[in-house]
Amino acid sequence: MITISDLHKSYPPRTGRGSEVEALKGINLEVKDGEIYGVVGQSGAGKSTLIRCVNLLERPTSGHITVAGQDLTALSDAELRVARHGIGMVFQHFNLLSSRTIAQNVELGLEITGLARNRRHARSREILDLVGLADRASAYPSQLSGGQKQRVGIARALAGNPKVLLSDEATSSLDPETTESILELLKSLNTELGLTILLITHEMEVVKRICDSAALIEDGRIVESGNVIGLLNTPRSKIAHALFPLGESRGEAGNTIIEIMYAGHLADEPIVGRLSREYGIDVNILGAAVELVSDHRVGRMRLELPGPVSAYGDAIGKLRSTGLYVEVLSEVAA
Ligand code: ADP
Numbered sequence: 001m002i003t004i005s006d007l008h009k010s011y012p013p014r015t016g017r018g019s020e021v022e023a024l025k026g027i028n029l030e031v032k033d034g035e036i037y038g039v040v041g042q043s044g045a046g047k048s049t050l051i052r053c054v055n056l057l058e059r060p061t062s063g064h065i066t067v068a069g070q071d072l073t074a075l076s077d078a079e080l081r082v083a084r085h086g087i088g089m090v091f092q093h094f095n096l097l098s099s100r101t102i103a104q105n106v107e108l109g110l111e112i113t114g115l116a117r118n119r120r121h122a123r124s125r126e127i128l129d130l131v132g133l134a135d136r137a138s139a140y141p142s143q144l145s146g147g148q149k150q151r152v153g154i155a156r157a158l159a160g161n162p163k164v165l166l167s168d169e170a171t172s173s174l175d176p177e178t179t180e181s182i183l184e185l186l187k188s189l190n191t192e193l194g195l196t197i198l199l200i201t202h203e204m205e206v207v208k209r210i211c212d213s214a215a216l217i218e219d220g221r222i223v224e225s226g227n228v229i230g231l232l233n234t235p236r237s238k239i240a241h242a243l244f245p246l247g248e249s250r251g252e253a254g255n256t257i258i259e260i261m262y263a264g265h266l267a268d269e270p271i272v273g274r275l276s277r278e279y280g281i282d283v284n285i286l287g288a289a290v291e292l293v294s295d296h297r298v299g300r301m302r303l304e305l306p307g308p309v310s311a312y313g314d315a316i317g318k319l320r321s322t323g324l325y326v327e328v329l330s331e332v333a334a
Contacts, residue, residue, distance in 0.1 A: 001031050001068060001196040002029070002037075002067050003029075003066070004030075004054070005064045006026050006027075007026070007053060007062075007063035007064075007065065008022070008024055008025060008026050008059045008060065008061045008062045008063055009023045009024040009060050010022045010023065011023060022220060023220055024053070025221050026063075026255045027046075027050060027063070027221070027222055028222065029215060031196060031198050034190070034195075035197075036186070036187070036196075036197040036210050036212050036213075037053070037197070037199070037215070038076075038199050038200070038206060038211035038212070038213070038214045038215075038216070039198070039199070039217055040201055040204065040207060040216055041217035041218060043202065045219060046220040047169075047201075047217055048069075048200065051166050051168050051198065054087070055089060055166060056072050056269070057089075060204060066195065067083070068163050068164070069327050071130070077114070082211055084112060085285060088158050088159075088161050088164050088165045088210055089157055089158050090153045090166070090167045090168065091168050092168055092169035092170065092173055093154060093212060094152070094153045095153065096153065096156075097141075098140065099140075101137065101138050101140055102128065102136050102137065102140070102144070103124045103137040105152055105156055105267075106128060106152065106159050108119045108201045110123060122130045123159055124155070124159065125303075130155070130158070131154055131158075134167050137186060145178070146175075146178060147174055147178035147181060150170060150174065150178075150182050151182070154170075154182075154250050155242055158189070161196070163220065164198065165196070165198045166199070167197060167198070167199035167200070167201075168200055169202070170182060170186075171206060172203065177214060179203075179205070180192075180209075186199075187210045190210075191283045194313040204243055208243055210292050210294060211228055211292070212294060213214060213225070215224060216238055216239050224237060228333075229293065232261050232293070232298055232325070232327040233261065235327055237329075240300070245286050246259075246286070246287030246302050247303070249286040249287055250286070255304050255306055255330070256304070256305040257286070257303070257305075257328070257330040258303050258312075258328050259329055260299075260300070260324055260325065260327075261327075261329045262299050262300075272303070275303075275305075275315060279312075279314075279315045282306055283304070283305060284304040285303060285304075285305050286302040286304050287301070288302070309328055316328070
């Protein structure tokens with residue numbers, strides 16, 4: 001649904017004598033039809049620039065953006081205005097017009113498309129109903145809570161019936177409970193309308209809750225990307241480690257430290273019990289977390305086993321053969 005190829009974006013120097021800022025340094029990304037794709041990264045990594053390039057709010061310096069088979073970078077300004085109807089966008093600070101009612105905010109995008117007034121009213125009623133705000137149509141933004149404002153932002157983005165929704169830190173200004181309800185709304189719009197969502201966020205919780213795929217951006221480059229469950233089983237994945245912070249406890253020198261990742265039915269396996277019962281291993285749990293990752297039960301555990309790894313070849317092999325992902329973090333000489 002969205003293909004980003006070799007995308008570069010440089011900004012001119014902020015001051016006359018400064019140097020150019022190379023915000024994006026060759027981004028490649030593929031978002032499949034119907035998936036929720038999250039791009040994570042620290043402040044200044046290039047997330048915002050990236051998402052603004054997808055609908056050409058920001059003109060790329062070079063590279064191509066294809067949405068639903070159409071290369072946006074090849075379009076004239078007039079053609080681009082039409083293509084943008086197929087791409088909705090929501091913003092961290094909602095960007096609502098305070099002098100307009102909720103319904104009028106939602107209808108704003110439709111006015112530009114030239115839709116007749118009564119059709120606009122009908123569409124805004126329908127879409128406000130979808131986001132749970134049918135009874136607030138004639139209220140003004142200042143009368144709404146943050147979560148309600150973001151629902152209006154989402155309704156406005158969806159009014160033109162887009163295939164793709166871009167979300168620029170949509171939940172970053174909201175408290176955890178409201179974040180949860182907005183994520184639920186995005187997920188249900190994704191499943192019920194088949195809406196493809198590309199979002200940027202600095203909150204791993206967003207990835208954990210709703211993303212099918214994720215990418216990590218660092219200094220203008222994608223350093224890791226893929227299906228979230230697949231990333232959890234990828235050696236030394238930074239995204240996996242950020243999803244499951246296990247603390248810094250590294251055990252004692254001379255011992256073997258392993259990390260185990262498990263998903264689905266394997267999450268019910270009594271791993272520690274098996275290690276101690278079947279292999280007589282004295283296991284010390286250094287950290288453990290079990291979470292729901294886009295509705296799959298997934299866990300990660302860091303274990304300390306006494307002595308060198310050479311003693312555990314058999315046990316580790318057996319664990320791996322059951323489908324568990326096992327990574328040996330510290331190997332000491334036998
Ligand atoms: P993020 O969204 O991950 O915080 P941004 O895309 O906002 O990152 O910024 C990436 C880099 O581009 C930063 O170094 C930032 O200072 C720079 N940058 C962003 N917007 C502009 C701009 N309009 N002019 C100059 N530099 C910019």
